[in-house]
Amino acid sequence: MNKILTIAENTFKEAIRDKILISITVVGFLLMASSKIFVPISIGQAPKIIKDFGISIVEIFGVFIVIFIGTRIFHQEIERKTIFSIISKPVSALEFVAGKFLGLYYLIVVVQILLFLIFLIFSKFYLRTIDIYLFNVLYFLLFEFLLLDAVAIFLSCFMTPLTSGITALLLFFIAHLTFYLKDLTELLKVPGLSALMNFPYYVLPNFSVFNVKSTVIYHLPLSIHSYLLAFSYSLLYSFVLIIFSSFLYSKKEFV
Amino acid sequence: MKILDIKSLVKIYRSPFLMKKSIGIDGLDLEIEEGEIYGLLGPNGAGKTTTLKIITGLLQPTSGEIKLFGNLGPLEARNKLGFLPENPSFYPNLTGEELLRFYAKLYNKNLSKKEAKEKLAMVGLENNINKRIGAYSKGMIQRIGFAQSIIGDPDFIVLDEPLSGLDPLGRREIKDLIVEVNGKGKTVLFSSHILSDVEAICSRVGIIIDGKMKQIGTIRDILGRETKYIEIEFEEVKEPEKFKKYGEIKIEASTNFLRIESEKTRNKVVKEIINKGGKIISVIPVKRTLEEHFINTINE
Numbered sequence A: 001m002n003k004i005l006t007i008a009e010n011t012f013k014e015a016i017r018d019k020i021l022i023s024i025t026v027v028g029f030l031l032m033a034s035s036k037i038f039v040p041i042s043i044g045q046a047p048k049i050i051k052d053f054g055i056s057i058v059e060i061f062g063v064f065i066v067i068f069i070g071t072r073i074f075h076q077e078i079e080r081k082t083i084f085s086i087i088s089k090p091v092s093a094l095e096f097v098a099g100k101f102l103g104l105y106y107l108i109v110v111v112q113i114l115l116f117l118i119f120l121i122f123s124k125f126y127l128r129t130i131d132i133y134l135f136n137v138l139y140f141l142l143f144e145f146l147l148l149d150a151v152a153i154f155l156s157c158f159m160t161p162l163t164s165g166i167t168a169l170l171l172f173f174i175a176h177l178t179f180y181l182k183d184l185t186e187l188l189k190v191p192g193l194s195a196l197m198n199f200p201y202y203v204l205p206n207f208s209v210f211n212v213k214s215t216v217i218y219h220l221p222l223s224i225h226s227y228l229l230a231f232s233y234s235l236l237y238s239f240v241l242i243i244f245s246s247f248l249y250s251k252k253e254f255v
Numbered sequence B: 001m002k003i004l005d006i007k008s009l010v011k012i013y014r015s016p017f018l019m020k021k022s023i024g025i026d027g028l029d030l031e032i033e034e035g036e037i038y039g040l041l042g043p044n045g046a047g048k049t050t051t052l053k054i055i056t057g058l059l060q061p062t063s064g065e066i067k068l069f070g071n072l073g074p075l076e077a078r079n080k081l082g083f084l085p086e087n088p089s090f091y092p093n094l095t096g097e098e099l100l101r102f103y104a105k106l107y108n109k110n111l112s113k114k115e116a117k118e119k120l121a122m123v124g125l126e127n128n129i130n131k132r133i134g135a136y137s138k139g140m141i142q143r144i145g146f147a148q149s150i151i152g153d154p155d156f157i158v159l160d161e162p163l164s165g166l167d168p169l170g171r172r173e174i175k176d177l178i179v180e181v182n183g184k185g186k187t188v189l190f191s192s193h194i195l196s197d198v199e200a201i202c203s204r205v206g207i208i209i210d211g212k213m214k215q216i217g218t219i220r221d222i223l224g225r226e227t228k229y230i231e232i233e234f235e236e237v238k239e240p241e242k243f244k245k246y247g248e249i250k251i252e253a254s255t256n257f258l259r260i261e262s263e264k265t266r267n268k269v270v271k272e273i274i275n276k277g278g279k280i281i282s283v284i285p286v287k288r289t290l291e292e293h294f295i296n297t298i299n300e
Helices: A002-016 A019-038 A046-070 A073-079 A093-127 A132-156 A161-188 A193-203 A213-217 A224-250 B048-055 B074-078 B096-106 B113-122 B138-149 B168-183 B195-201 B219-223 B240-245 B266-275 B290-299
Strands: B002-014 B021-033 B037-041 B063-068 B081-084 B156-160 B187-191 B204-209 B212-217 B227-235 B248-251 B255-260 B279-287
Touching (some): A002 B096, A019 A046, A019 A093, A046 A093, A046 A132, A073 A132, A132 A161, B002 B048, B021 B063, B021 B187, B037 B048, B037 B195, B048 B063, B048 B187, B081 B138, B096 B138, B138 B156, B138 B168, B168 B187, B168 B195, B195 B290, B204 B219, B204 B290, B219 B290, B227 B266, B240 B248, B240 B255, B240 B266, B255 B266, B266 B279
Parallel strands (some): B037 B187, B081 B156, B156 B187
Antiparallel strands (some): B002 B063, B227 B255
């Protein structure tokens, strides 16, 4: 476990000092600041629009960072040849992969909390109030990104950065919609089709379990079940993906 | 005790799409005893780096047997192994001190700031402790690379071209460090193109050509005890050109240089110079260099 935490800490340190990350966070800050332009055209819907826009910025930047860094994380190690000095040390493939996964997650937690706080400050500035209920979104986002982190790491084990980035992004959007596929199959009741259409619902990560944005913005109640589902689903699915990733990684060669 | 025992090692690379084969290592045997400094020589593409990468777990052999520290498992063996890759590269956003402390932790060793500073000072980087690796020069990277290879206090240190990119002073320092760690009982295996350095510090060398081990032995075994020629410097002899019968002679203003091929004639020539009232300045037996031997072996 110590080695996993060591690699995680190193991954975090390396990434947090990267100029690209600072640039992304600054852009996020500027975009949130620009939410003020919606106030005059919102016809009494300013609180909803500002919250919706702010949360979307936090989420989009989270997705971008996880996919951009997560899918390049191993390739960068290979390209820079830094991997040579790690693999030749007493570090197992599982320790290396889990360390990288955790390091990226530290990073995303820090960036998400930072962006969320910026959002709350702007929200206080524009709406003269802070909606504590919005913290629920952060809870679900953090578990959503844990899973997306594992997906990005898994794909980068056997794909190039570009293909794994595109696949992870497509998967993220498709996996938000698999819920509708299941509904559609139940509605159509075509034999054989249900198995085919249910496949993505059960196999692909179901990101819709983390989608509580509208519920929170409209202050609708969230059940304890949804909190537990987000927590357990994210942890379990990520664990399985990391085990698969470390297996794939253990078969890799570094020419 | 054998630290490393490789038998009939084969490594075949296959291109990703066409699956075209290329042979990296072709039935290589290599044994390294505890306490040795072993030099691995060979032209570019001979298979030196591939061999070192297989030893350190970066590549898997296609076939053959490889034993590190007897029969230790890969992770246990790597716990006793230090490695400096060829043209090393490290995390650019970490400082020198952070980098060493990071690698030490991978050996379950907690390096204090003071210890990290000492290690950096050992490789001449005491003034660059808080400088980011991204700002290090090539020579500095090579030096910190050496420091990280010994950070876990390994018993077996594998160095791939450790002297490349270093200026003469840096080369001298790293060579001294290799000899120093060897003096502490560590076994060192290193590849190098700088043959004079190999000749200076290695107890044994192996020459790899086309993935095969062509020759193994001590420098003395490989180069032989025979001298290539003997150069005799002498003066105060009348008609020195008469010594031409023994070999090539170069006559300068007051000094003469006679190059003779056979050791057997040396004493006879020296005696004759003295008998003719001459004065011997020096008698230098010139041996074959490793470089000459290496080039001959490749040409063969």
